[in-house]
Amino acid sequence: MTSDEQWRAPGVQAPPSPVLADALARLDAAYDALLSIPPETLSDEDLTRLVDASTRFADRAAGAVTAAVGEADHRRLGDAIGARHTGQWWAQRSLLTRPAANRLAHLGRRLSEELYARVHAALAGGEVHADQAAVIVNAVDAIPSSPDDLPSHAEAPAVLKARAVDHLLVLAKDHDAQALKLLGVRILDTVAPDVGEAAEAKELADEEAEAARKVSLTMRENGDGITTGKFTLPTAAAEMLRKQLMPIATPQQQHASHESGQASGRDERPLHVRLGWALIEWIERYPADHLPTSGGVSATVVVTMALGTLMGGLAAASLDTGSRISAGQARRLACEAGIIPAVLGGKSQVLDLGRTRRFHTKAQRIAIAQRDGGCTAEGCDLPPAACHVHHDQPWSRGGPTDTHTGRLLCHRHHRVIHDERYETTRHPDGKVSFHRRT
Numbered sequence: 001m002t003s004d005e006q007w008r009a010p011g012v013q014a015p016p017s018p019v020l021a022d023a024l025a026r027l028d029a030a031y032d033a034l035l036s037i038p039p040e041t042l043s044d045e046d047l048t049r050l051v052d053a054s055t056r057f058a059d060r061a062a063g064a065v066t067a068a069v070g071e072a073d074h075r076r077l078g079d080a081i082g083a084r085h086t087g088q089w090w091a092q093r094s095l096l097t098r099p100a101a102n103r104l105a106h107l108g109r110r111l112s113e114e115l116y117a118r119v120h121a122a123l124a125g126g127e128v129h130a131d132q133a134a135v136i137v138n139a140v141d142a143i144p145s146s147p148d149d150l151p152s153h154a155e156a157p158a159v160l161k162a163r164a165v166d167h168l169l170v171l172a173k174d175h176d177a178q179a180l181k182l183l184g185v186r187i188l189d190t191v192a193p194d195v196g197e198a199a200e201a202k203e204l205a206d207e208e209a210e211a212a213r214k215v216s217l218t219m220r221e222n223g224d225g226i227t228t229g230k231f232t233l234p235t236a237a238a239e240m241l242r243k244q245l246m247p248i249a250t251p252q253q254q255h256a257s258h259e260s261g262q263a264s265g266r267d268e269r270p271l272h273v274r275l276g277w278a279l280i281e282w283i284e285r286y287p288a289d290h291l292p293t294s295g296g297v298s299a300t301v302v303v304t305m306a307l308g309t310l311m312g313g314l315a316a317a318s319l320d321t322g323s324r325i326s327a328g329q330a331r332r333l334a335c336e337a338g339i340i341p342a343v344l345g346g347k348s349q350v351l352d353l354g355r356t357r358r359f360h361t362k363a364q365r366i367a368i369a370q371r372d373g374g375c376t377a378e379g380c381d382l383p384p385a386a387c388h389v390h391h392d393q394p395w396s397r398g399g400p401t402d403t404h405t406g407r408l409l410c411h412r413h414h415r416v417i418h419d420e421r422y423e424t425t426r427h428p429d430g431k432v433s434f435h436r437r438t
Contacts (some may be wrong), residue, residue: 056126063124070108139184248278
């Protein structure tokens with residue numbers, strides 16, 4: 001029976017190992033000797049040697065720490081205080097932050113595995129940094145562990161992982177953790193190109209399918225003249241949008257667009273601000289004739305204003321969505337390609353086309369939208385953009401396609417007006433109401 005195996009009374013700690021005690025004492029003495037040398041007394045060459053050696057010592061210390069914590073995790077020492085995991089136990093003893101202790105505890109646990117024995121040896125020898133070791137572990141972990149997730153001709157996952165460890169250790173000699181992480185993402189392309197190509201194809205297909213499921217755009221009007229929102233786009237579409245906005249967002253272009261009163265100077269606003277203005281310019285100047293229609297109603301934004309407003313008056317104007325804007329902004333928007341001004345009191349366009357067309361023209365749809373202001377069903381407040389143009393006298397029965405017999409109805413009420421189960425009543429104010437037949 002060795003001294004470590006001798007019986008001890010409960011609660012009595014084992015005496016310290018003399019071997020460990022001696023090693024720690026000599027380590028403390030060596031550090032004391034090193035720290036007693038004032039760096040300001042060293043030559044440039046010696047100061048460089050101290051920096052290099054201290055960095056290597058820190059890495060070797062990280063190797064000792066991860067080895068000790070990995071073994072502590074294996075022995076579940078945290079159970080003695082009811083800790084949920086080794087990181088919590090270690091953070092409590094060392095006063096490290098919980099995230100820092102958890103990261104190193106996880107690394108120590110992984111480096112204790114046979115697959116990563118060479119990585120741990122490199123860390124303990126001062127050949128790699130702790131963050132490089134973590135990058136290697138994460139990159140190798142990303143390689144599929146099941147043969148079913150690899151092409152049929154691929155080598156066993158264990159072989160691929162071991163080869164990846166060796167290659168990444170070589171790369172770690174010339175690349176920091178950030179660069180190593182980028183290289184690690186494509187490690188299969190290096191150690192097994194055919195496998196890497198198949199794995200990347202599957203990964204990209206999975207990513208694109210997941211991205212398609214998450215596509216969304218939400219906008220919320222705050223009531224203070226500002227609308228906030230957020231979007232989720234596939235990366236490819238987002239890069240296309242960025243490419244379209246970046247030329248508009250250049251400081252010179254933004255300066256010319258928004259500060260034309262000054263002859264010189266650069267726009268020093270942050271890029272995210274300039275990109276926001278670039279999006280506004282992109283929206284306002286999108287060619288109106290390229291916009292689609294929705295249910296027969298133009299998707300082009302219409303600004304309705306009195307003639308006096310256009311000529312310089314102060315009266316507010318309206319968008320066909322129901323929002324109100326200032327006279328100055330209305331006059332500016334009247335000049336943009338993606339905006340149609342509807343000036344009340346100005347010259348009218350001839351809109352009645354009789355029987356020459358089944359579908360209302362763009363000009364007719366705009367005029368009907370301005371007249372109706374939205375769905376004409378009683379109690380419905382959906383705006384023109386959410387409506388169809390309906391023929392009060394059905395075209396199929398000889399009705400004309402003109403503004404007098406056209407009206408806006410939302411999708412729901414457009415179905416109802418054609419539903420024989422309902423009776424329709426037309427009111428003098430242009431509204432319609434429905435009653436279910438009994």
